[in-house]
Amino acid sequence: MVDFGGWDMPVNYGSQIEEHHAVRQDAGIFDVSHMCVIDARGPRVREFFGRLIANDVDKLRQPGKALYSCMLNEAGGVIDDLIVYFLDESFFRVVVNAGTRDKDLAWMRAIAPGYGVQLQERVDLAMVAVQGPNARTRVISLLPEQHRSSAQALEPFFGKSISMGEGREWFVARTGYTGEDGFEIMLPASEAPEVWNKLNALGVKSAGLGARDTLRLEAAMNLYGNDMDEVQNPLESGLAWTVSFDNPARDFIGRKALEALKAAGLQKKFVALLLEDRGVLRGHQKVVTPAGEGEITSGTFSPTMEKSIALARVPRSAADIGDKVQVDVRGKLLNARVVKAPFVRNGKILVS
Amino acid sequence: MSDSPADLKYTKSHEWVRTLADGNVEVGITDHAQSALGDLVFVEVPEAGKSLKAGDTFAVVESVKAASDVYAPVAGTVVEGNAALGGQPELINSEPYKGGWIMVLKPSGEPQGLLSAAEYQAHLAAEG
Numbered sequence: 001m002v003d004f005g006g007w008d009m010p011v012n013y014g015s016q017i018e019e020h021h022a023v024r025q026d027a028g029i030f031d032v033s034h035m036c037v038i039d040a041r042g043p044r045v046r047e048f049f050g051r052l053i054a055n056d057v058d059k060l061r062q063p064g065k066a067l068y069s070c071m072l073n074e075a076g077g078v079i080d081d082l083i084v085y086f087l088d089e090s091f092f093r094v095v096v097n098a099g100t101r102d103k104d105l106a107w108m109r110a111i112a113p114g115y116g117v118q119l120q121e122r123v124d125l126a127m128v129a130v131q132g133p134n135a136r137t138r139v140i141s142l143l144p145e146q147h148r149s150s151a152q153a154l155e156p157f158f159g160k161s162i163s164m165g166e167g168r169e170w171f172v173a174r175t176g177y178t179g180e181d182g183f184e185i186m187l188p189a190s191e192a193p194e195v196w197n198k199l200n201a202l203g204v205k206s207a208g209l210g211a212r213d214t215l216r217l218e219a220a221m222n223l224y225g226n227d228m229d230e231v232q233n234p235l236e237s238g239l240a241w242t243v244s245f246d247n248p249a250r251d252f253i254g255r256k257a258l259e260a261l262k263a264a265g266l267q268k269k270f271v272a273l274l275l276e277d278r279g280v281l282r283g284h285q286k287v288v289t290p291a292g293e294g295e296i297t298s299g300t301f302s303p304t305m306e307k308s309i310a311l312a313r314v315p316r317s318a319a320d321i322g323d324k325v326q327v328d329v330r331g332k333l334l335n336a337r338v339v340k341a342p343f344v345r346n347g348k349i350l351v352s
Numbered sequence: 353m354s355d356s357p358a359d360l361k362y363t364k365s366h367e368w369v370r371t372l373a374d375g376n377v378e379v380g381i382t383d384h385a386q387s388a389l390g391d392l393v394f395v396e397v398p399e400a401g402k403s404l405k406a407g408d409t410f411a412v413v414e415s416v417k418a419a420s421d422v423y424a425p426v427a428g429t430v431v432e433g434n435a436a437l438g439g440q441p442e443l444i445n446s447e448p449y450k451g452g453w454i455m456v457l458k459p460s461g462e463p464q465g466l467l468s469a470a471e472y473q474a475h476l477a478a479e480g
Contacts, residue, residue, distance in 0.1 A: 016416050017391040210390065210417060278438075280394050280414045301393040301416050330412065330419065
């Protein structure tokens, strides 16, 4: 068990590698109740998120649709990354990281009154992520008969409330952090242990933070605090795709700073690395390129590829796809290659 | 409770030492150590002929979680590193006291300050 943002969390329940393979090949369940669910309500809630986050909630038109985004400070640094769900024009739900909960809430509470938005932290909800090619089928088997077809029909990055009877409600979303299909379920905390045990009995393997990290890294998904933070902006953290400049009238926090950075010319870029020598890449190791030094932001051993992989921030002019770089691993320079992310998606290795 | 065979000697840094018939010693990491590290994915073993002082780092074991140094329990010269760990680092997880040995060392003197199995278990209990 480790302390994770104030929560006691298992790194692994048994073998971390077996947990990882279960998710890639079958189904695994993660307790992600440490993540902070916040409901935002008010007639101007869309406008509030238009100001608050770097991606554009105007992309959200169908109820239940989710959007991944960064929440930036005025300097363009990342306060946190989050997922926001559009439920109706006066009700959005947002899920933020555990370790950033306090500062996120403080930041949001400073801005919300200007838009008449009420924020409610949903400490009553637990959250589990059930992930893997067989994950959805297993979850759907727990739902009341009359709601199974609509749960089955949920498109990727959509969520919906499902009535479980006796006034109980689950919010089921086709989202995740593994690169596999699956659901994330927000449900009353008191129901979570029983659901966990039922899914275990259906063959869904308990998986810990360790497997969560190797899975997300194979899927080349960023981890807040490692791959981006309040100093590193999203444009140099592989997250330019989540920043929407399309609507010139939308003055999101951090926009001016990012536009100034773009005008001045970005200095760094974010790349995926595959280690060609034997060893294991880890965060903070130095990357040596002809254009100067960079740094690994996240590195691990990929259980699916049985090779070491990493995300790294390097000088802008260095390291196109296919280029060789070197990484200082415990005093030795090992050879690595810049590859196209992600490494693994839907059970398949995408990098050779 | 982790396993620590009575016929071996131990260090506080979780290495085990087995004295072989020819006077050389076999060295690995304990069941407790492999369990704490989790699934091992990479082991860097020492080359034959390398001279070590007691306490020198002679190998690196890396699990999915972290890299960890392994220290020489006694001074001596490396006779052999366990080449099998190159392809099967998980041997340290599955059989830490057998196939998971890391090196054979020719000691340059009498080993000193090693713990018996009972002393090592007491050390683990004290470490919590």
